[in-house]
Each structure stands twice: as C-alpha cells, then as structure tokens.
Amino acid sequence: MKVVEINEVSKTYHDTEVEVKAVNGVTLSFDKGDFAVIVGPSGSGKTTLLNLLGGLDQPTGGEIIVAGHRLSELRPSELIDFRMEHVGFVFQSYNLIPVLTAAENVGFIMNLQKWPKEKRKARTDEMLASVGLSDRHNSRPSQLSGGQQQRVAVARALAPRPEFILADEPTANLDSKSAESLLDIMEKLNREEQMTFIFSTHDVRVMKRARRVITLEDGRVVSDERTNQPA
Amino acid sequence: MITSLAWKNVWRNKTRSLTVIAAVTVGVFAGVFAMAAINSSIVQRIDAAVNEELAHIHVNNKEFRSSSDIQNFIQDPSAVITTLEKTPGVTDITGRVIVRGIASTSAGSAGVEITGIDIPKELEMFTLSEKLIPGTGSYFGADTKLNSAFIGEKLAKELYIIRYILTPEAFQSLETKGVPAAVIEKLKPLEGERFTTEKKLTESYTGLLSGKEVKDYGMNIKEAAWSYREGSSIILSFLDVNGHQTGAKFRISGIFRTNNDLFEAMSLFVPQDELRKLTGLEEGQYHRFIARLEEDDLTNKVTPVIREALPGLEVMSWKEIQTDLAMVTDYINQIYAIFMVIILAALAFGIVNTMLMSVLERTRELGMLSAIGMNRRRIFMMIMLESVFLSIVGGFAGMAVSAGVIAITSRTGINLIKYAEGMEAFGYSANLYPTIGADFFIMLTVMIVITGILSAIYPARKALQLNPVEALRGE
Numbered sequence: 100m101k102v103v104e105i106n107e108v109s110k111t112y113h114d115t116e117v118e119v120k121a122v123n124g125v126t127l128s129f130d131k132g133d134f135a136v137i138v139g140p141s142g143s144g145k146t147t148l149l150n151l152l153g154g155l156d157q158p159t160g161g162e163i164i165v166a167g168h169r170l171s172e173l174r175p176s177e178l179i180d181f182r183m184e185h186v187g188f189v190f191q192s193y194n195l196i197p198v199l200t201a202a203e204n205v206g207f208i209m210n211l212q213k214w215p216k217e218k219r220k221a222r223t224d225e226m227l228a229s230v231g232l233s234d235r236h237n238s239r240p241s242q243l244s245g246g247q248q249q250r251v252a253v254a255r256a257l258a259p260r261p262e263f264i265l266a267d268e269p270t271a272n273l274d275s276k277s278a279e280s281l282l283d284i285m286e287k288l289n290r291e292e293q294m295t296f297i298f299s300t301h302d303v304r305v306m307k308r309a310r311r312v313i314t315l316e317d318g319r320v321v322s323d324e325r326t327n328q329p330a
Numbered sequence: 331m332i333t334s335l336a337w338k339n340v341w342r343n344k345t346r347s348l349t350v351i352a353a354v355t356v357g358v359f360a361g362v363f364a365m366a367a368i369n370s371s372i373v374q375r376i377d378a379a380v381n382e383e384l385a386h387i388h389v390n391n392k393e394f395r396s397s398s399d400i401q402n403f404i405q406d407p408s409a410v411i412t413t414l415e416k417t418p419g420v421t422d423i424t425g426r427v428i429v430r431g432i433a434s435t436s437a438g439s440a441g442v443e444i445t446g447i448d449i450p451k452e453l454e455m456f457t458l459s460e461k462l463i464p465g466t467g468s469y470f471g472a473d474t475k476l477n478s479a480f481i482g483e484k485l486a487k488e489l490y491i492i493r494y495i496l497t498p499e500a501f502q503s504l505e506t507k508g509v510p511a512a513v514i515e516k517l518k519p520l521e522g523e524r525f526t527t528e529k530k531l532t533e534s535y536t537g538l539l540s541g542k543e544v545k546d547y548g549m550n551i552k553e554a555a556w557s558y559r560e561g562s563s564i565i566l567s568f569l570d571v572n573g574h575q576t577g578a579k580f581r582i583s584g585i586f587r588t589n590n591d592l593f594e595a596m597s598l599f600v601p602q603d604e605l606r607k608l609t610g611l612e613e614g615q616y617h618r619f620i621a622r623l624e625e626d627d628l629t630n631k632v633t634p635v636i637r638e639a640l641p642g643l644e645v646m647s648w649k650e651i652q653t654d655l656a657m658v659t660d661y662i663n664q665i666y667a668i669f670m671v672i673i674l675a676a677l678a679f680g681i682v683n684t685m686l687m688s689v690l691e692r693t694r695e696l697g698m699l700s701a702i703g704m705n706r707r708r709i710f711m712m713i714m715l716e717s718v719f720l721s722i723v724g725g726f727a728g729m730a731v732s733a734g735v736i737a738i739t740s741r742t743g744i745n746l747i748k749y750a751e752g753m754e755a756f757g758y759s760a761n762l763y764p765t766i767g768a769d770f771f772i773m774l775t776v777m778i779v780i781t782g783i784l785s786a787i788y789p790a791r792k793a794l795q796l797n798p799v800e801a802l803r804g805e
Contacts, residue, residue: 155798
C-alpha cells in the first residue's frame with residue numbers, strides 16, 4: 100500500500116538572480132512499512148526533498164500525494180493541519196520544547212490533536228517505554244543526554260501514529276552507542292507498528308540498517324535500490 | 331495546554347521576565363498610589379462641601395443668588411417645605427436667613443455673608459461644629475450670650491482677632507514638637523512680642539533662622555504662636571428689610587477651621603432669631619431652604635424632581651453650585667483611566683521589547699512548533715498569553731503593593747503641610763488619606779490585560795511571519 104507518491108517533483112530557488120534547481124523531476128513512491136534512506140552529497144537536495152514530502156515547502160513543479168491528499172491543493176493553514184495529522188518529524192537537533200518534561204513533549208502533538216487525557220497518557224507511557232525512557236517521564240530536555248533527547252523526539256513523532264516519519268540526519272549529533280541504540284529502537288517500531296520511516300542522512304550506520312537506499316545527485320534520483328536487510 | 335506552555339515560557343528567562351514584571355509593578359504602584367492620593371483629596375473636598383458647607387440641594391428665590399437683596403425671600407415657604415418633605419430621598423430640611431454685610435473690628439473689616447441658622451437643625455445636618463478650633467468657644471453652647479457669631483479662621487485673621495505671640499507656653503509647645511533647642515534659642519528675642527498677622531511673624535523669625543530651619547519649623551512656629559483672646563467681639567453691619575443701615579456687636583461663639591479658605595473668609599453664622607430681630611424679617615420668611623439626601627448618588631435624580639415641583643424658584647444641587655468639583659466627580663474615572671493609559675502605554679514598550687527578544691531567541695523552536703502542526707492561531711495565542719501573563723503578574727503585584735501602602739497611609743495620612751497654603755486656597759486639605767474604590771482596581775485589571783494583548787501583537791506577528799523551513803535551518 101502506497102503511503103507517499105511523488106510525480107516529477109521539482110523545486111527551484113531563485114537566489115540573487117541565480118536559479119538553483121534543488122530537486123529536479125523526482126518520481127518516487129513509498130509503501131507502508133518502508134525503512135528508506137535518502138543519501139547523497141551535500142547540496143544534492145536531500146533535505147529539500149524531505150521538506151517537500153512533509154509539506155513544509157511547496158514544489159515548483161510536479162505533484163506529491165500523501166494519504167490521498169494532493170499537497171499542492173492545500174492552503175497554508177491546511178498544510179499545518181496536514182502535518183499534524185499525517186507526518187512525524189525527527190530533527191537533527193532534537194528540537195524538544197525545553198520547558199516541558201519528556202512526557203509532556205511526547206504528549207504534545209496528541210494534545211494538539213485533542214486526544215482524551217487518559218488515552219494520551221497511556222500512549223505517552225507506551226512510547227516512553229518503547230524508547231527505554233520509562234524512568235525519565237518528568238525530566239526536562241536539559242536533564243537528558245543527546246541520545247535520550249533524540250529518543251524522546253522519536254517517541255513524540257510516533258505517538259500520534261502518523262502516516263510516516265521523516266527523519267533529517269537523526270544520528271548526526273549522536274555518538275556511536277547512542278546512534279546504534281536509537282536505530283535499534285526505530286527498527287523495532289518500524290516492525291512492531293508498521294511505521295514508515297524516511298531518512299535523509301550521510302551516516303553509514305543508518306544506511307546499513309536501511310531496506311531501501313535512494314541516492315540523489317544534483318536534485319535527481321540516480322539510484323533507488325532495495326537492500327538485503329530483513330523486513 | 332497552550333496556557334500552561336505560555337506560563338512556562340514566561341519563566342524561561344527568569345531575570346528578564348522579573349525585570350519587566352518589576353517595571354510593571356513599580357509603574358502600576360506609582361499610578362495607583364498617585365490616583366489614591368488625588369482621589370482622597372477630591373473625596374475629602376466633596377465630603378467637606380456636602381457636610382460642612384452646602385448639603386445636597388438649595389432652594390431660593392430666583393433673584394436671590396444674583397442680587398442677594400434682603401427682600402428676595404421665598405414667598406411661599408410652606409409649599410417648599412411640603413414639596414421637600416414629600417420628595418423621596420430627602421432626609422433633612424432647614425431654612426436659612428441670609429444677608430450680606432460688613433464684619434469689622436477696630437483693626438480691620440471684611441465683606442461677609444451672614445447666615446441666620448436654626449442651630450439644632452444645623453447640628454443634625456452639618457458637621458461644621460466639629461471644625462471648631464479648641465479654646466475659641468462652644469458653637470452656640472449653653473454659655474453663649476445674646477448676639478453671638480461662629481466665624482471662620484480666615485475671617486478672624488482678616489479682622490485681626492487672631493494674633494501671633496511667642497509666649498513661654500509657645501516655646502514649651504515647640505520643644506514638645508521636637509524643634510531643636512538651638513532653634514528655640516534663636517527665637518527667644520521674639521518672646522512676648524505681638525504680631526497682628528502671620529506674615530509679620532514670618533518676616534520676624536525668617537531674619538533669625540536659616541532657610542532650612544524656616545522650611546523645617548516654620549509651620550510649627552506659626553501654630554505655637556497662634557493666639558486668640560476668648561470672648562472677642564466683632565461688629566456686623568447690614569441693611570434691614572426697610573433698607574436702613576443696621577447692625578450690632580456680636581461676641582465670637584467659636585472659630586472654625588476648614589480646608590476652604592474662601593468659605594472661611596466669607597461665611598459667618600448667627601442664630602436665626604437674632605438676625606430676624608435685627609433685619610425685621612418675620613418668622614416664616616426664609617431666603618433659602620437646604621435639603622439633605624439619603625446618599626449623594628441621588629443628587630442628579632432628585633434635583634430635577636424638586637425643580638419641576640417648584641417652577642417659580644431656583645433649585646440647585648451642590649454640583650451646580652460647585653461646578654468645578656462636580657466636573658471632577660463626574661469625570662473622575664475617565665481622568666484616572668487616561669492617567670493609567672499613559673503609564674501602561676509606557677510600560678507596554680518594555681513588554682513589547684521583552685516579547686520581541688523572546689520570539690527572536692526562539693526562532694528555531696517556533697519553526698519546529700509550526701512544522702509539527704501547531705497552527706498560527708495557537709502560536710499567536712501562546713505569544714499573547716505570555717505577554718498577558720507578564721502584564722498581569724506585574725500588574726497584580728503593583729496593585730497588591732498599592733493596596734498595602736494605601737491601607738497604611740489611609741490610617742496614618744500623608745502630611746503635605748508645607749503646601750497647605752496653596753491647597754487650602756482651593757479648598758483642598760493638606761492632610762491626605764489615600765483611598766480608591768474597588769471599581770478602580772477592576773478597571774485597572776481590564777486595562778492591564780488589554781495592555782498585555784496589545785503588547786503581544788507585534789511580537790506575535792513576527793512569530794507568525796517565520797517560515798518553518800527557514801526557522802529550522804537558521805540556528
């Protein structure tokens with residue numbers, strides 16, 4: 100079952116009279132349960148493509164369909180609601196809300212979606228347990244290590260059960276042990292919850308775990324390969 | 331959730347938030363306390379006007395106020411009495427006989443309004459008798475002899491009934507009041523000397539003391555030297571009903587001291603029957619009826635009712651007689667609101683600055699919030715609540731401090747005796763007992779919330795202009 104379809108998508112920036120084609124005629128699709136990485140050198144268009152998939156940015160050409168929504172037809176306010184309902188984001192710099200506890204950060208999007216309190220609490224507990232932080236409910240981000248913060252960020256992204264997770268360089272700021280631990284968790288959640296993960300990364304540790312590797316160069320897909328990783 | 335997040339965001343940078351909260355606290359306190367002090371002055375002035383000088387409603391012949399001819403008495407007093415008695419809200423009525431004349435002593439003279447009063451009734455309706463200066467008489471008490479008068483201190487000074495003498499008792503009084511022995515010593519050459527006016531006394535001791543000593547102890551010296559010879563008399567001259575010059579010697583039955591110099595200088599009260607005998611006015615002839623109401627708020631409602639019932643007479647409320655005071659009373663809340671708007675507008679700039687810094691520091695976080703689905707309305711609401719919380723915490727702290735200080739100073743009073751001369755010339759007391767109504771605090775709370783909301787608009791708009799992609803990129 101297709102979760103995301105991208106048809107001939109382009110994104111051109113006009114910067115100081117120079118036209119930059121960050122994404123150039125990309126056609127891709129992602130199935131439910133995919134664990135895919137987008138790789139490529141700096142400036143190849145990985146982050147731009149991720150932003151387009153997540154509805155953070157609008158393409159200048161082509162079409163993106165997510166869960167039946169044509170993103171180009173959505174107004175800015177509808178795009179925000181779309182992101183809240185359908186997309187989970189994991190950022191390189193964790194981006195937790197510093198004044199909230201780990202549990203409050205995990206429950207934040209569910210709160211925006213107006214989940215009933217009991218249901219929200221149960222799901223928060225479940226997600227913190229999944230990422231191995233059951234004992235850090237009341238810890239503020241500043242009291243957690245980088246790896247723990249990123250695990251809270253993963254729990255926050257997954258908690259409301261979005262269509263897919265977009266993770267932009269999620270391991271870039273983590274040491275090897277934390278990165279491997281985080282990837283273990285993501286793999287587990289991918290299997291257990293059939294959650295679709297799309298990564299943008301330079302990290303070979305992530306590439307090794309991926310079941311699909313898409314390579315971009317100059318905004319174009321130069322390869323799209325399935326790996327031998329078990330589903 | 332947005333409310334809780336906004337509250338937590340306020341305390342993210344405690345030093346900065348506490349600084350702006352402290353600014354709001356001080357600003358609100360300064361505004362509220364100044365308002366309370368001004369309000370007390372006005373309340374005391376109104377209280378004096380209603381309870382000592384005017385009561386609520388005056389009824390007199392239409393010509394009387396402009397010409398004050400003795401013949402301009404009320405033609406049908408029983409109709410006035412019946413109307414006033416039947417009017418709901420009226421609690422007391424008294425009739426007065428009023429003539430213009432000259433008060434004189436061997437040393438001076440002054441034009442006065444001589445009012446013949448029904449003493450028991452006046453005691454029920456006015457508190458002027460309580461303004462009697464101790465040692466000057468008994469306000470028509472049992473020891474009062476025929477032809478007695480109750481006069482103001484200002485008039486007594488103009489007639490040189492009051493003198494200034496630095497007696498041994500006066501020096502003793504200065505010592506009790508804490509005036510340094512060195513200052514008292516400097517004043518010794520003036521012992522026993524009589525000064526006919528306050529000005530002459532001041533000129534004398536100014537030559538003996540330093541400028542600072544004059545400033546610090548001048549008022550004490552004047553009070554200690556204040557001297558009145560009990561049993562003094564004045565001559566009152568006026569026209570009788572036939573237009574003939576008449577008059578008599580009146581013994582002072584007491585001197586009153588109010589905060590209204592003009593009232594003190596012009597008003598002189600005598601028993602009504604004595605004035606009738608001298609003027610030839612008959613029993614039942616009155617120049618003015620005065621009515622007192624259950625409460626001051628009824629004034630605007632009751633006055634037109636009486637005016638309609640007595641079309642041939644002039645019916646005026648105290649607000650129409652003292653228009654300047656009435657204007658202040660009627661617009662007092664608007665005046666306070668304007669004053670507070672100016673203070674809060676100044677504070678708003680501080681709040682805007684703080685909120686702007688807070689928003690610009692959180693560019694990445696706000697971008698993230700937008701990315702994960704927090705819509706524009708919620709982001710706007712969050713910034714606005716942060717601003718409102720800053721305003722409210724500072725505002726409530728300011729109001730709490732004000733309430734405390736007002737509670738203390740309303741008992742102890744604030745003595746502005748150095749400015750007494752100027753203030754009393756306009757009828758205002760130099761002793762202020764700050765007071766302010768609960769409705770002012772309610773109005774202020776609303777204004778503080780509005781300030782918080784308005785202060786949030788610009789920073790919140792800045793936050794909404796952030797593009798999540800740009801915001802997340804720019805670290």
